Amino acid sequence: MHATETVLVVDFGAQYAQLIARRVREANVYSEIVPPTLSADEIAAHNPLGIIFSGGPASVYSENALVIDPQVYDLGVPILGICYGAQLIAQQRGGRVQRNGRGEYGKATMSLNDNGGCLLSGTQNSQQVWMSHFDAITHPPLGATTTAFTESAPVAAFEAPAQQIFGVQFHPEVIHTTHGQLLIERFIKDVCKSSAAWTMNSIIETARAEISEQVQGERVVCGLSGGVDSAVAAALAHEVLGDQLTCVFVDTGLMRLNEGTQVIETFEQNFGVRLIHVQAGERFLAALSGITEPETKRKIIGELFIRVFEEAQTQAGEAKYLLQGTLYPDIIESGGGHASTIKSHHNVGGLPENIKFDLIEPLRHLFKDEVRAVGRQLGLPDEIIERQPFPGPGLAVRIIGEVTATKVATLQQADFIVRDELRKADLEHEIWQSFAVLPDIRTVGVMGDERTYGHLVIIRAVTSEDAMTADWARISHEVLETMSNRIINRVPGVNRVAYDITSKPPGTIEWE
Ligand code: XMP
Numbered sequence: 001m002h003a004t005e006t007v008l009v010v011d012f013g014a015q016y017a018q019l020i021a022r023r024v025r026e027a028n029v030y031s032e033i034v035p036p037t038l039s040a041d042e043i044a045a046h047n048p049l050g051i052i053f054s055g056g057p058a059s060v061y062s063e064n065a066l067v068i069d070p071q072v073y074d075l076g077v078p079i080l081g082i083c084y085g086a087q088l089i090a091q092q093r094g095g096r097v098q099r100n101g102r103g104e105y106g107k108a109t110m111s112l113n114d115n116g117g118c119l120l121s122g123t124q125n126s127q128q129v130w131m132s133h134f135d136a137i138t139h140p141p142l143g144a145t146t147t148a149f150t151e152s153a154p155v156a157a158f159e160a161p162a163q164q165i166f167g168v169q170f171h172p173e174v175i176h177t178t179h180g181q182l183l184i185e186r187f188i189k190d191v192c193k194s195s196a197a198w199t200m201n202s203i204i205e206t207a208r209a210e211i212s213e214q215v216q217g218e219r220v221v222c223g224l225s226g227g228v229d230s231a232v233a234a235a236l237a238h239e240v241l242g243d244q245l246t247c248v249f250v251d252t253g254l255m256r257l258n259e260g261t262q263v264i265e266t267f268e269q270n271f272g273v274r275l276i277h278v279q280a281g282e283r284f285l286a287a288l289s290g291i292t293e294p295e296t297k298r299k300i301i302g303e304l305f306i307r308v309f310e311e312a313q314t315q316a317g318e319a320k321y322l323l324q325g326t327l328y329p330d331i332i333e334s335g336g337g338h339a340s341t342i343k344s345h346h347n348v349g350g351l352p353e354n355i356k357f358d359l360i361e362p363l364r365h366l367f368k369d370e371v372r373a374v375g376r377q378l379g380l381p382d383e384i385i386e387r388q389p390f391p392g393p394g395l396a397v398r399i400i401g402e403v404t405a406t407k408v409a410t411l412q413q414a415d416f417i418v419r420d421e422l423r424k425a426d427l428e429h430e431i432w433q434s435f436a437v438l439p440d441i442r443t444v445g446v447m448g449d450e451r452t453y454g455h456l457v458i459i460r461a462v463t464s465e466d467a468m469t470a471d472w473a474r475i476s477h478e479v480l481e482t483m484s485n486r487i488i489n490r491v492p493g494v495n496r497v498a499y500d501i502t503s504k505p506p507g508t509i510e511w512e
Helices: 017-026 040-045 070-074 084-092 114-120 180-191 200-215 228-244 259-270 281-288 294-315 328-333 368-377 405-424 477-490
Strands: 006-010 030-034 050-053 079-082 096-112 126-139 145-149 157-160 165-168 220-224 245-251 274-279 321-323 358-360 433-437 442-447 450-464 470-472 494-499
Touching (some): 006 017, 084 096, 084 126, 096 114, 114 165, 200 368, 220 228, 228 259, 245 259, 245 294, 259 274, 405 477, 450 477
Parallel strands (some): 006 030, 321 358
Antiparallel strands (some): 096 145, 145 157, 157 165, 433 450, 450 470
C-alpha cells in the first residue's frame, strides 16, 4: 500500500480529474484516480479516507450517463461531488436535476446560504466561482441543505453532514474559484479528518522503503536518458541500493551541447552512483551514414540503442530489475490505477518492452511537478530538473538529411545559442521546447563584401500543455534578432537564420 490515507477521485470523464487529484495532493493527502465502473466493494478495498466524484461532459439524463454503484453511499466514507458528480449525487439521493434552458459557463458570482455550511463558512457572502454546466440541481438530495446559489444554479452547493455527503455545482479545483482550494482542504481535513501527512519527505521515505523491500539483495539497472524522470528515479533508488544499482548512460553523440558530461558529472560526482558511460557516438554516426529518410533514421537509432544498452547491461552483472521513471499520468493513460497489473508503456531511453526484467517504478504515483519537487528535495541541479523534453533520437531528427559529425557540431552550437538567449530573456519557463534545426539546404549571402554560400538554421520554439498540440512561441523580435546575430557570427558555416511559425497541428514539434 502506497499511503494509508488516500482520497479517491472517481473520474466521470472530465478533463479535471487529474487537476482534482493534484489539488488534494497539494493539501498533503495522497489521491488516486479510479473509474466509475468500480463496485462499492472495490472502492472500499482501497480503504479511502474520502471520495470525490469529478465533473463529466455528460448529462445525468443522457442515455449512457455514467453512474456509480449506489452502495458507495453506505460505506461510511465522506463523499464530495463536483459538477456532474454533484448532480449525480442529487439524482441518486432523492434530489432533482433539471434542464433549465440556460447553462452557466465561466466565472459566476455565488451567494451563501446557511452561512456556507461546513465547507464555505467564514468566506464572503458573495464570491467568485467557476462554472461549466448545462443542467442545474434544483433540489438538493434528501436530508441535505443548500449552502450556496447563483443566478443560474439554485443549488450551487449542498451539504448533508450527517450522511457525510457534499456537493458543489462549481469547480473548486480551478484557480478562478476564489475559495476552491480552501473548500477542498476543508473537505479533506475537517470532514475526512486527514492528518495531511503526505509530504515530500514521506513520499521519499515510502518510495525508498518499497524499493528496498522489492529488490532485497538483487541487482538493478537503470537507463539514464538525461531527462528528469529517469534522473529522479535513479537518485531516489541510489540511497537505498548503493552499489546494487548500476546506471547506464548511452551517449549517442546526438545530445545537446555538453549534455552527456552534465549527466555524468551529476551522477558520478554528486551521488557516487555506479555508472556505465558508453561513448557510442561513432557507432551511431556510422550506422546513420548515407541515411536520409526520417523513419529509417529513427529505426536505426532505436535498434542500436537497445544493442548498446544490452551490451552495457551484461557488464553490469546479472540484473533482475529495471528501474524506470514511469509517471502517474502514464499509468492513468494505460487504463487504471492498479500499477502492478499494468504493462508499462513508458520506456526510459527508448528501451523495448521485451527486455526481460522485473520493473521498479518508484515514481508511478507521481505527477511531473511532484517528480520535480522530489528531485529538488534530493538535491538534483536545476539544469536536470527543469530540462525540456528531448526526443530519444536526439539531434538526428533535427538534422534534415544525412547526419554527419560536422552537422551535429554545427547544430549543437546553434541550439546552445537559442536556449541560452531564451534563458537570458527569462523566457525558458514559458516555452515548452526551444531548439535549432539544421535543414539540408544552403543559401547565398554576403559577409564582409564576400559572397557566402552557407547553411540555414531554423529556430523552433513552442508553447504547449502536453505536446499533443502546440503553438509557436511569440518570442519578441529583439530576442530573435539577438539569436540570429549570435548564430551567424559564432557558428561557422551558417549565414542565415529563420523562425518556424507553424503550430501543431498541422506541423509537429520536431521536424522529423
Ligand atoms: P512531435 O514532433 O511529434 O513531438 O510533435 C511531440 C513531443 O515528443 C517528443 N518526441 C519524442 N520523444 N522519443 C521521445 O522520447 C521520440 O522518438 C520522440 N519524438 C518526438 C518531441 O520532442 C515533443 O516534445
